[in-house]
Structure formats: structure tokens, C-alpha cells
Amino acid sequence: xxxxxxxxxxxxxxxxxxxxxxxxxxxxxxxxxxxxxxxxxxxxxxxxxxxxxxxxxxxxxxxxxxxxxxxxxxxxxxxxxxxxxxxxxxxxxxxxxxxxxxxxxxxxxxxxxxxxxxxxxxxxxxxxxxxxxxxxxxxxxxxxxxxxxxxxxxxxxxxxxxxxxxxxxxxxxxxxxxxxxxxxxxxxxxxxxxxxxxxxxxxxxxxxxxxxxxxxxxxxxxxxxxxxxxxxxxxxxxxxxxxxxxxxxxxxxxxxxxxxxxxxxxxxxxxxxxxxxxxxxxxxxxxxx
Amino acid sequence: xxxxxxxxxxxxxxxxxxxxxxxxxxxxxxxxxxxxxxxxxxxxxxxxxxxxxxxxxxxxxxxxxxxxxxxxxxxxxxxxxxxxxxxxxxxxxxxxxxxxxxxxxxxxxxxxxxxxxxxxxxxxxxxxxxxxxxxxxxxxxxxxxxxxxxxxxxxxxxxxxxxxxxxxxxxxxxxxxxxxxxxxxxxxxxxxxxxxxxxxxxxxxxxxxxxxxxxxxxxxxxxxxxxxxxxxxxxxxxxxxxxxxxxxxxxxxxxxxxxxxxxxxxxxxxxxxxxxxxxxxxxxxxxxx
Ligand code: SF4
Ligand code: SF4
Ligand code: SF4
Ligand code: SF4
Numbered sequence: 149x150x151x152x153x154x155x156x157x158x159x160x161x162x163x164x165x166x167x168x169x170x171x172x173x174x175x176x177x178x179x180x181x182x183x184x185x186x187x188x189x190x191x192x193x194x195x196x197x198x199x200x201x202x203x204x205x206x207x208x209x210x211x212x213x214x215x216x217x218x219x220x221x222x223x224x225x226x227x228x229x230x231x232x233x234x235x236x237x238x239x240x241x242x243x244x245x246x247x248x249x250x251x252x253x254x255x256x257x258x259x260x261x262x263x264x265x266x267x268x269x270x271x272x273x274x275x276x277x278x279x280x281x282x283x284x285x286x287x288x289x290x291x292x293x294x295x296x297x298x299x300x301x302x303x304x305x306x307x308x309x310x311x312x313x314x315x316x317x318x319x320x321x322x323x324x325x326x327x328x329x330x331x332x333x334x335x336x337x338x339x340x341x342x343x344x345x346x347x348x349x350x351x352x353x354x355x356x357x358x359x360x361x362x363x364x365x366x367x368x369x370x371x372x373x374x375x376x377x378x379x380x381x382x383x384x385x386x387x388x389x390x391x392x393x394x395x396x397x398x399x400x401x402x403x404x405x406x407x408x409x410x411x412x413x414x415x416x417x418x419x420x421x422x423x424x425x426x427x428x429x430x431x432x433x434x435x436x437x
Numbered sequence: 438x439x440x441x442x443x444x445x446x447x448x449x450x451x452x453x454x455x456x457x458x459x460x461x462x463x464x465x466x467x468x469x470x471x472x473x474x475x476x477x478x479x480x481x482x483x484x485x486x487x488x489x490x491x492x493x494x495x496x497x498x499x500x501x502x503x504x505x506x507x508x509x510x511x512x513x514x515x516x517x518x519x520x521x522x523x524x525x526x527x528x529x530x531x532x533x534x535x536x537x538x539x540x541x542x543x544x545x546x547x548x549x550x551x552x553x554x555x556x557x558x559x560x561x562x563x564x565x566x567x568x569x570x571x572x573x574x575x576x577x578x579x580x581x582x583x584x585x586x587x588x589x590x591x592x593x594x595x596x597x598x599x600x601x602x603x604x605x606x607x608x609x610x611x612x613x614x615x616x617x618x619x620x621x622x623x624x625x626x627x628x629x630x631x632x633x634x635x636x637x638x639x640x641x642x643x644x645x646x647x648x649x650x651x652x653x654x655x656x657x658x659x660x661x662x663x664x665x666x667x668x669x670x671x672x673x674x675x676x677x678x679x680x681x682x683x684x685x686x687x688x689x690x691x692x693x694x695x696x697x698x699x700x701x702x703x704x705x706x707x708x709x710x711x712x713x714x715x716x717x718x719x720x721x722x723x724x725x726x
Binding site: 344349 | 474538699
């Protein structure tokens with residue numbers, strides 16, 4: 149069962165929910181549970197796991213083209229073929245270069261060149277680390293440099309967890325591309341939301357995305373109690389499953405900022421996450437029936 | 438003309454609230470909202486849309502079944518395993534396709550069409566403090582940050598036409614390739630951090646990225662009292678790396694309340710300590726430039 153913790157909006161508390169959901173349930177369920185960090189550009193869950201054991205690592209490689217200026221006839225075909233404007237050619241100066249930062253390793257330039265001037269070198273795009281935590285696991289995807297190519301790493305992470313009994317995935321925020329990529333295989337999506345106008349608009353858009361993808365999902369409202377009840381009314385009207393609302397609590401912010409696992413210190417929140425998990429399970433069962 | 442970008446490696450640090458506050462101090466400027474999912478800055482400033490344009494940045498490829506001679510070349514060439522042939526019929530697996538167009542160019546019978554996606558738009562809206570550019574991306578279509586580059590270029594043109602002194606860019610949520618597109622050519626980038634366990638790493642990553650694009654950076658620490666020890670470490674990091682800390686704002690629940698009320702901090706809490714600190718930070722930026 150893959151559970152994706154998602155929202156295209158950043159800062160709504162995905163990491164907090166993923167980490168605390170994992171720690172709330174891992175010791176009370178029999179199955180092995182995997183916590184997954186897919187924030188490949190800036191993974192941060194590892195800060196919350198005390199005493200990380202030695203990792204098993206898989207390096208994710210990509211091919212980056214290299215142009216031999218001496219062999220190049222400056223015909224410009226590769227520049228024309230590159231859909232990402234990542235080849236810089238200044239013909240008069242006899243200069244041609246691949247701008248690695250923009251390159252997606254698509255190989256179009258290599259195909260384009262008729263003069264054998266382009267070769268490819270292998271470069272590590274990132275890595276996937278896997279840590280054993282007794283019966284459970286923690287998996288982290290990490291990208292070394294910031295490049296416009298996330299999917300090979302996410303795909304490798306997904307490969308790692310495809311047979312796991314239960315996995316809880318902290319998905320990357322922001323662009324809809326990683327959202328789609330990491331939510332695609334999920335059996336259940338925990339959609340995080342906040343109150344307020346922007347929060348509601350964002351939630352509506354995210355719900356639409358999930359409905360289009362025909363995903364099972366439920367909404368978890370974080371930092372509730374500060375705004376009006378418009379969000380709850382909307383969810384009720386639309387008949388959308390509300391998993392829980394986590395009231396705003398300065399203590400939670402403090403603990404989370406200091407790298408603590410809140411459910412280990414707050415029985416109430418732990419109970420809340422356990423009930424969220426039960427609802428997820430029931431939702432997934434319902435889907436299978 | 439100053440071009441200032443505000444970025445953060447992680448969501449929820451207050452980036453958009455800070456951008457909105459800076460906009461209100463600057464009074465007359467051009468704004469760019471790089472959050473292509475929810476354009477929160479536009480919502481926060483209640484900016485009214487003046488015009489929208491379909492962004493011709495994303496293409497999709499499609500195989501015409503009738504024309505395909507099933508030679509398999511495209512499948513063999515695609516670097517992203519995005520072409521599949523269930524039952525012998527060649528199809529594009531959209532979620533893996535990076536829109537590199539290699540298959541389109543290579544197909545011997547031109548059976549692969551190249552279609553312009555019409556789902557992505559960019560818009561120009563009017564806010565109290567000046568024109569605001571924003572964009573909306575469709576699901577799974579954020580591949581190379583090119584939409585953000587368009588916004589940035591339009592903003593620059595308009596600023597030149599109108600002789601506006603300042604462009605303020607509210608960066609994309611979280612770290613990713615889009616951030617590089619957002620900060621390129623900035624005269625200064627403000628990295629907003631909060632003292633969470635990953636803060637040093639987040640700050641480092643942002644500053645490295647800015648360096649790569651030759652953009653000087655400064656640091657603004659929000660919610661500084663959530664983890665004082667980490668805040669001290671952040672300041673130390675800044676001293677060692679010669680980064681100016683333009684402000685240190687203690688946790689203030691009014692940030693959240695202002696956001697829920699769709700107001701900027703200077704509007705919501707004009708006499709608060711946070712507003713004063715924001716103003717001082719803004720003045721520092723103006724002096725630095
Ligand atoms: S591999 Fe693709 S993206 Fe990279 S330079 Fe060649 S054509 Fe451009
Ligand atoms: S296609 Fe080959 S020969 Fe032509 S410009 Fe590119 S590298 Fe040079
Ligand atoms: S290269 Fe063209 S003809 Fe060959 S399988 Fe692909 S689409 Fe069909
Ligand atoms: S456009 Fe590029 S990534 Fe997409 S299917 Fe064709 S070759 Fe593969």
C-alpha cells in the first residue's frame with residue numbers, strides 16, 4: 149500500500165505529516181513500513197531519524213553529451229535538435245559547448261550530429277539510499293546538482309519500494325511534474341491543506357488533479373483553528389473525505405523545528421495519526437472491493 | 438534597475454509573505470510570481486488579471502497510428518523509456534516523455550506529430566503596487582522552467598518601458614530547476630530560511646545555486662526563535678561565507694493570520710515588531726544594491 153503525502157503548495161507540513169505518521173504507526177502494525185523522502189533536491193527527513201544505520205546506495209547515472217570542438221563542423225544541427233536550448237554555439241569564435249545545467253540527457257544532439265563530434269560521458273545525477281530500521285526502512289532519493297531532470301531518480305525510488313507492504317511517501321512540492329510523478333503509483337493520497345483563500349484555491353486545484361487521475365484520497369487539514377470554517381464547509385459540500393485536522397499548536401512548530409518527532413512526545417497527536425491511518429486503510433480496502 | 442529575487446529551499450518559511458511586504462514598501466515596482474501552481478502572491482495582493490496568453494513553451498508528441506510502420510526506431514532511441522508498444526502499437530507514455538522531440542525528428546515516415554500544449558498560460562495582473570506577472574501550468578508539464586523565463590523576460594521589458602526601478606521575483610516553492618530560471622540575471626537574491634534541522638543545508642544549496650548564476654545573495658532568517666541554536670549556526674555559516682543577514686524575525690502568528698485574511702503584514706499588523714523588522718530588512722536590500 150503506497151500512501152503519498154502531497155500538496156503542490158510548499159510549507160503545508162508534508163514532512164511533519166510523513167514523519168509523524170510513520171512513527172505513530174510503525175510499532176503498532178505488523179507489516180514492514182517504509183518512510184520515503186522524495187524531496188530529491190533538498191531531502192530533509194534524515195534529520196528526524198536518530199541513529200541512521202549504514203546506507204545501501206544506488207547511484208543514478210545519466211549521459212551528458214560532450215562536443216569535440218576540433219571535430220565539429222559547426223553545422224548547427226545539434227543546436228536545432230536540442231529542445232532545451234542547452235547547446236551554446238558561437239560559430240565565428242569556433243566555440244560550441246553543452247550547457248550541462250539545462251541538459252536533460254535526451255540524446256537528440258548525439259543523433260543529430262553527422263560528424264561524430266559528440267560523445268557522451270556518464271555522470272551521476274543522484275542516488276537512492278536505503279536504510280534498514282529494524283523491520284522498517286527509510287528510503288531517500290537525492291539529486292546532486294539542480295538539473296531539469298527529476299524522473300530517473302523518482303523512478304529509481306519507486307523501483308525500491310514497489311514490493312513494500314506499506315510505504316509513506318513525502319512528495320516534493322511545487323511544480324506539478326513531481327506531483328504527478330510521485331502520486332501516480334499511490335494507492336492513497338493524503339492531500340494536505342491549509343485554511344485561507346490561497347489554501348482553499350490550492351486545495352481545489354489539487355483535488356481536481358487527483359480526480360482526473362482517479363486517485364483515492366483524503367484531506368488532512370494542518371494548522372487549523374486560525375481561519376474561518378469555509379474549508380470544512382467546502383469539503384463537506386463536495387463530499388470529500390476529511391482524514392483529520394491538526395490544530396495549530398506552537399509546541400508542534402517548536403518540536404518539529406528542533407528535529408523532534410512530535411508523536412513520541414504527544415499522545416494526542418499520536419492517536420490522531422493512528423486514526424488517520426485506519427481511515428486510509430479503510431479507504432484502500434473500499435477501493436479494492 | 439534592480440531585480441531582486443526571493444527564494445527558499447523549503448516551503449512554509451514565509452517567502453510569499455515577505456515578498457508581499459517588500460512590494461508594499463517599494464510601492465512602485467513590477468512583480469513576478471513564480472509559483473506556477475497557485476500564484477499565492479497574486480492572491481495575497483488581490484491582483485486583478487488584465488490579460489492572459491497561452492504559453493507556447495510546452496510541446497507534446499503523438500504517434501499517428503495509421504502512418505506508423507512499426508519500425509521501432511523511436512522506441513529504441515528514446516532515452517526516457519517513454520515509448521511503449523502494447524499489442525504492437527507504438528504509443529507515447531506521456532508521464533515519462535520529456536518532450537525532447539527526438540522521436541519526432543527521427544521517425545522515418547514522419548508519423549510522430551508535434552503538438553503545442555495549450556494548457557499552460559501566463560498572465561498579467563494589476564496589483565496596488567504595480568503589474569504582476571504569473572503563470573499557470575497544467576499537470577505534469579513543468580519540465581524546464583521555460584515558463585518562468587518568459588515571465589522574467591516580460592517583466593524586464595515592461596520595467597524598461599515604464600522605467601520602473603525594481604522588479605521583485607517571488608521564487609518558485611521549494612528548490613528545483615525552476616529556481617535557477619527565477620534567479621538568473623537578478624541583481625540580488627534573498628534566501629529565506631527558518632531554523633529547522635535542514636536549514637544549513639537548505640541555505641547552502643540556495644547560495645551555491647545563486648553563485649552558479651553569478652547572483653549575490655543575502656539571508657533572511659524567519660521564525661528565528663523556533664530553534665535558537667540553529668539560528669546561531671545559520672548566522673555563523675553566514676559570517677564564514679560572507680553572506681549578509683538582512684534580518685532575523687521571531688516567530689509571529691500574525692504572519693499566518695495575515696495570510697488567512699489575504700492581507701500583507703504591513704496591512705494586517707502595521708505597528709507590529711515583525712513589520713518593522715521586515716521594513717528594516719527591505720531598507721538593507723535597497724542600500725546594498
Ligand atoms: S542531450 Fe538533449 S538536452 Fe542535452 S544537449 Fe543534447 S539535445 Fe540538448
Ligand atoms: S551537429 Fe555535430 S558538427 Fe554540427 S554543430 Fe553540432 S557538434 Fe558540430
Ligand atoms: S519511428 Fe515512426 S514508424 Fe517507427 S515505430 Fe516509431 S512512430 Fe512508428
Ligand atoms: S519526445 Fe523525447 S522523451 Fe518524448 S517520447 Fe519522444 S524521444 Fe521520448
